[in-house]
Structure formats: C-alpha cells, structure tokens
Amino acid sequence: MTAQSPAQHAPGADAATTPWWRDAVVYQVYPRSFADADGDGMGDLPGITAHLPHLRDLGVDALWLSPFFTSPQRDGGYDVADYCDVDPRFGSLADADELIASAHAMGLKVIVDIVPNHSSSEHELFQQALAAGPGSPERDMYVFADGRGEHGELPPNNWTSIFHGEAWTRITEADGTPGQWYLHIFDTSQPDWNWQNPRVHALFRDVLRFWLDRGADGFRVDVAHGMVKPEGLPDAAVNAEGLLDIPEGEVPIYFDNDGVLEIYREWRPILDSYEGERMMVLEAWIPEHRLPLYIGPEEAHQSFNFGFLQATWGVETMRAAIEKPLALADAVGAPTTWVLSNHDVIRHATRYGFPPGYRFGEGLGRAETPDAALGLARARAATLLMLSLPGAAYLYQGEELGLPEVAEIPDALREDPAHLRAGVPGRDGCRVPLPWRADAPAYGFSPTGESWLPQPEEFGALAADAQEGVPGSTLEMYRAAIALRREHGLGRPDAPVEFLEDLPEGLLGLVRGEVVVLVNTSEQELPLPAGPDGLDLADAEVLVGSAEPVPGRLPADAAVWLRRR
The missing domain is CATH 3.90.400.10 (Oligo-1,6-glucosidase; Domain 2)
Structure with a gap:
C-alpha cells in the first residue's frame, strides 16, 4: 500500500522548460575553508576556481559562494564593508569574474550570498x-x-x-x-540597516544589479526574515528569568515582520529582467506556516527547508519533515529545498552520532563524543533520502567526504562571535578547511601547509584523493546518487512522493517513479519488504546504497535505492 504526498506542480512538466533551480543540486562553498591558492592559510577565489573540476565531477548544478566581499572578518565575512568588491584575502574582482566564467564554462551556475540585514561597522x-x-x-x-x-x-x-x-x-x-x-541583532560589529529608509532599498537594488551584471545566476539571502523591525521598536515579552519569551516554533519580535515580503516583491522584477532564470533562495528561520508567504511568482523562488535538517533519526520524524514542506510548497507552486548541513550547524555526520533525543548546544563541546561510525552511516543514509526527493538539494562543502564536526579547536583560534561573546563552542567546528590530498601539508588545502583552523588527523583518511575511485566511499556514493538522481528525474516534481505503508517497524519507504527508496532507521538488519503492487523488492535492482548490500536485506542505519524489474 502507498500513500501519496501532493505533487508540487502539474504532472508532465517538460524538463526542457523547467527552470534550472527547481531541481538543482547546489554545493555551498565557504571560501575561507575550501582551498587556499596563495599559501596564506585562508581559502580564496583562485583556490575555488582551481577546484571547480571537483564540483563538476561530483555532478552538482550550481555552487553557492558564502560572502567573499571586503570585510574585517569579525563574523566570517557576514560583516560586509563593501558589497561590490572582493576582500583582498580572497582575491580581486578579476578573480571573481574568472571564477564565474570558469564555472559557467563547466556548466555550473553561481549563486552569490547577499547580506541585507546588517553591514560591517567598518562600512x-x-x-x-x-x-x-x-x-x-x-x-x-x-x-x-x-x-x-x-x-x-x-x-x-x-x-x-x-x-x-x-x-x-x-x-x-x-x-x-x-x-x-x-x-545589532548579531555582533556589535554588525549594525542593522534601516529598511524604512528608501536609500537602503536603492543601495541593495544596485548591489543586486552589480552581481547580476557580472554573471551571478542568483542570490542566497542571509537572515532573510530579519530586515524590517516592528514599528516603534517595542519591548519583547520576557519570561520569569528575564529572558526573551519566545514560544516554541516562533521567532523573536524583530524577525518575520511582514515588511520583509515587500522587499522580495521589489527584488523579484530585477531578477526576472535578466536572461537565464536568475533566482534567489532565502535563509529564513521562520515558522513553517509562514513559509508560503515568502515564496511565489512575485516573491522569492525558494526558501530553505530547515525542518528536514532539524528532524531527528526515525521514521515518524523524517516522514513528517518531508510531507509537511511538500504540502506547504505545493500551496504556492514552488519547489521544496532540502538541506542537511551548512556553515551554521553541526555537521550531520556528527549530529546523527548522538541519540535522537540529544539536545545540542551552540556548536560541539570537547566533552561531547559522538559515535563517529554510527553518525557517518546515518548521514550517508539520510543523504540518499534527501537526494531522492523532489525539489532542490543543497550540499555543504565536505559532506561529500563524510567530514565530521571538529571539537578539538583551541579556544584562542576560534573566531565565531558567539564563542567570543558567550564562551560557547560556536560554529567554527563545521568550518575547518577541507582535506584534498591525504599525504600533503594541510591535506592539500594550502601549498604552504598553513590553515586558519587546525585540521584533525582523521581528515587524512577522508581526503578527496583517498576516496577517489574507491567503491563504497562517501565521495563515490555522492557521485553515483547525484548522477542517478538526474538520470531518473528524482528532483523533478512531476511525480508525487508515495510513501509505502505497513512496513516493518523502523523502515521508511517511498516511491519516486520507478525508484523505490528504503531507509532502515532501526538497530537491526531488516528484510526487504514487498513493494508497491505486491512486487518483491528482494528481486529489485540495487541502484545505490549507503552500506554494503546484503541480498534481500537492508542493514541497520542504511538506505538503498531500488529499481523495480
């Protein structure tokens, strides 16, 4: 038996006329930590350009660049001092032009981060x-x-x-x-713009055009729910401890005010006036029922679905994190986006190494020890689930290598403002520079062996060259899944997601066209069930799996894509 979730737009849509962003796989690049070409220990634009073949071979459709603009780097570049220039640490405008041109030559779109809620105090x-x-x-x-x-x-x-x-x-x-x-809703070095002022609107219209004219294919909008503050700047409600009283599932008083929607209605015609299906995706941490207000033909094209990222390991939680956003997006005819990691959260290869009910703080503390093998196994399975779903999928650099969160960073080297202001571990643990070559200084991140954050020893075995061509490696699993996703049109919303019912406890199953996706969230190996229409999935063709296959069975904490014969 199967149960359907709603399709996201009319069945039978022609792939040739479907905008690229509706089902794209997008790879987030955090420039400080991707690749360092000049040897100063910090990543840069030429380093990204040199490694574009990695993204091409991975099979992604686009890369999203976290901020590379002029900045004192008090918040990793999200404190912008000049929106229309490149920070010398990262290169020059000529380097940005070369990166965009090289990406386009390889068939890759380029999404630029825009930070409209605040600037740097050095602006x-x-x-x-x-x-x-x-x-x-x-x-x-x-x-x-x-x-x-x-x-x-x-x-x-x-x-x-x-x-x-x-x-x-x-x-x-x-x-x-x-x-x-x-x-300053964020750091003292990040003063908030006054979006009641028409000059601020004009400034950002110019910023959008500046990067669109240079070939940017779209924008990721930082703190997309935050620009407009409530009239009169009223006090927020507080609880008995004197802290802001924010009901579960809601946001602080200074977020998610309706005026932000007018900004996107102002920006949308600018993007629509350029050729090539330019787009914007919002980082909006808002209640799910508010999401449809932000996306649509006159607003933004997409908004991140953080409910999927936040879902704990288990059938009910993961199914709910799929069904609800599909229904909400369907209401406005927009595609859903899926994401498991980014530069602001603990990497999912580590999150899944803790019990489902574990309460994380801000970053990973040194005393918090995950089950690394379990975390990676579940992360690989969750990734296969994500890549089977209709809509766009966003990957964070290094997840294709199975990188864990790094807890062992000396406090003196941590740069996250939350750590500096409150002593919490912060987000630096997911921003450690990538390992490219197992036997090279700084694992190939920098030619001099310099690295702005220290890389742990386990990064050596996870380096890209150590996984290249190795059957079953996380890198090869990602490559295979992305290629199969495209081959079978899994990202396209033509066919609804059909959930399999009456499955063994702990087994999540869904159907996408001729592909059946199974995720074993239990602690024991399970037999493959009967598929839709009574077909025996034990005889189905295995397209890709997150674990070593066992004939007729699915290992614990594993996922598989099957094609019905």
Missing part, C-alpha cells in the same frame, strides 16, 4: 553615520535610537543579540558626549 556608510550626528540623513541609514533612562543611559528596548548580550551599543558622539544607541 563607509556606517562611519559616515557615526560622524554625522543624530537626525542626519547619514544616521538614518541604520537603526539608531535614543536611550531610555534619565540620561539615555539605558538601551532603547530589551532586545537581545543572537550572539548573546544586548542587541544595542551606545556610541560616543563626535563632541565626546554619550550619544545614541545602534541596533
């Missing part, structure tokens, strides 16, 4: 705002407010920063007196 316009004084047009580019209290000594409201502590910092005016406060 020229913020420096002008500091110098110009209260009430000036320059200061109105950012969110400044007078303080409360008798002498303005208290913050304008009780908002707190995502990176811990107050969300406001008081400045000293040019005459040396205590002055206004500026808002």
Whole structure:
C-alpha cells in the first residue's frame, strides 16, 4: 500500500522548460575553508576556481559562494564593508569574474550570498553615520535610537543579540558626549540597516544589479526574515528569568515582520529582467506556516527547508519533515529545498552520532563524543533520502567526504562571535578547511601547509584523493546518487512522493517513479519488504546504497535505492 504526498506542480512538466533551480543540486562553498591558492592559510577565489573540476565531477548544478566581499572578518565575512568588491584575502574582482566564467564554462551556475540585514561597522556608510550626528540623513541609514533612562543611559528596548548580550551599543558622539544607541541583532560589529529608509532599498537594488551584471545566476539571502523591525521598536515579552519569551516554533519580535515580503516583491522584477532564470533562495528561520508567504511568482523562488535538517533519526520524524514542506510548497507552486548541513550547524555526520533525543548546544563541546561510525552511516543514509526527493538539494562543502564536526579547536583560534561573546563552542567546528590530498601539508588545502583552523588527523583518511575511485566511499556514493538522481528525474516534481505503508517497524519507504527508496532507521538488519503492487523488492535492482548490500536485506542505519524489474 502507498500513500501519496501532493505533487508540487502539474504532472508532465517538460524538463526542457523547467527552470534550472527547481531541481538543482547546489554545493555551498565557504571560501575561507575550501582551498587556499596563495599559501596564506585562508581559502580564496583562485583556490575555488582551481577546484571547480571537483564540483563538476561530483555532478552538482550550481555552487553557492558564502560572502567573499571586503570585510574585517569579525563574523566570517557576514560583516560586509563593501558589497561590490572582493576582500583582498580572497582575491580581486578579476578573480571573481574568472571564477564565474570558469564555472559557467563547466556548466555550473553561481549563486552569490547577499547580506541585507546588517553591514560591517567598518562600512563607509556606517562611519559616515557615526560622524554625522543624530537626525542626519547619514544616521538614518541604520537603526539608531535614543536611550531610555534619565540620561539615555539605558538601551532603547530589551532586545537581545543572537550572539548573546544586548542587541544595542551606545556610541560616543563626535563632541565626546554619550550619544545614541545602534541596533545589532548579531555582533556589535554588525549594525542593522534601516529598511524604512528608501536609500537602503536603492543601495541593495544596485548591489543586486552589480552581481547580476557580472554573471551571478542568483542570490542566497542571509537572515532573510530579519530586515524590517516592528514599528516603534517595542519591548519583547520576557519570561520569569528575564529572558526573551519566545514560544516554541516562533521567532523573536524583530524577525518575520511582514515588511520583509515587500522587499522580495521589489527584488523579484530585477531578477526576472535578466536572461537565464536568475533566482534567489532565502535563509529564513521562520515558522513553517509562514513559509508560503515568502515564496511565489512575485516573491522569492525558494526558501530553505530547515525542518528536514532539524528532524531527528526515525521514521515518524523524517516522514513528517518531508510531507509537511511538500504540502506547504505545493500551496504556492514552488519547489521544496532540502538541506542537511551548512556553515551554521553541526555537521550531520556528527549530529546523527548522538541519540535522537540529544539536545545540542551552540556548536560541539570537547566533552561531547559522538559515535563517529554510527553518525557517518546515518548521514550517508539520510543523504540518499534527501537526494531522492523532489525539489532542490543543497550540499555543504565536505559532506561529500563524510567530514565530521571538529571539537578539538583551541579556544584562542576560534573566531565565531558567539564563542567570543558567550564562551560557547560556536560554529567554527563545521568550518575547518577541507582535506584534498591525504599525504600533503594541510591535506592539500594550502601549498604552504598553513590553515586558519587546525585540521584533525582523521581528515587524512577522508581526503578527496583517498576516496577517489574507491567503491563504497562517501565521495563515490555522492557521485553515483547525484548522477542517478538526474538520470531518473528524482528532483523533478512531476511525480508525487508515495510513501509505502505497513512496513516493518523502523523502515521508511517511498516511491519516486520507478525508484523505490528504503531507509532502515532501526538497530537491526531488516528484510526487504514487498513493494508497491505486491512486487518483491528482494528481486529489485540495487541502484545505490549507503552500506554494503546484503541480498534481500537492508542493514541497520542504511538506505538503498531500488529499481523495480
């Protein structure tokens, strides 16, 4: 028996007329940690260009570049000082042009990260705002407010920063007196733009056109739910401990305000005016029921489905994380996106190495020890499940090598603002530079052996060249699955996802056309069940599996794609 989830648009869509982004496999590149060409220990644009054949051979359709703009790097480049230039650490505009041209020559699209909620405090316009004084047009580019209290000594409201502590910092005016406060939902070095100001809108329209003119195929929008703040900057509700009272599944008061939707309606015609199906995908951590408001023919093309990333290992949780976003996206005719790792979360090869109910903090602490083999086994299985689903799939650099989260980073080398402000481990553990060659200095990341974060010894065995051509390696499994996904049209939403019912406990099964996908989430090997229409899946052809196949059976914590004979 099978149960269907809704199709995402009309069946029978012609692949030749389907926009590329609807079913693309997109590979996220974190430039600091991908490949270092000049030997300074930090990744750069020429390093990315030199390794584009890796992405081509992996079979992805596009690469998404995390910020490479001019920046003091207080938050890994998400503190932008100039949106229309390249930070010298990463290269030059000429290097960006060469990267885009080389990617296009290999058939790869290029998505550029855009950071519209805040800039760096070193941005020229913020420096002008500091110098110009209260009430000036320059200061109105950012969110400044007078303080409360008798002498303005208290913050304008009780908002707190995502990176811990107050969300406001008081400045000293040019005459040396205590002055206004500026808002920074993130680090103190990341002042929030004032999106009530038309000049801010005009600035970002120009930024979009700048990169579209240089050949960018789309944008990933950072903190896409955050630009517009509630009118009057009211206090947030607090709980008994005095912390912001945010109900489960909701977001802080300064996120997900309806005004952000108007920004995307303003941007969409700009993208539509360029040839080549330019697109934007939103990083919007919002309640799922709000997602359809952000995507559609007049808004953004896609928004990340973080519910799938957050789903714990198990049939019910993983099935729900598939069915609900499919239904929500279907309501607005947009494709779903799927993601398991990115530069902000603990790598899924490590997350799955803990019990399903484990509560993670911000990053992985040194005392937290996962079952590495179990984590990788489940990560490989979850990846096969993800790549079988309709819509776009987003990969994070290094997951195709099975890289784990790195906990053993000296505190003195950690750069995440959350670590510097609150002492939590932070996100550096998923940003450790990639291993390319097992026997090279810095595992081939840098020609000098320099690396801005230390790489653990286990990276050697996981290096790209150590997995190249090795049957059953994680790299070869990714290559095979991506190729099969394209061959069988699994990313296209023509056919609905059909879930198999009445399966043994712990077994998740779904049908995509002629492909049957099975995931064993239990701790024991299970026999292959009867398939749809009573077909015996024990006789089906194995297309790809996450574990060594056993005739007629599926190992624990493993997944397989079968083709019915």
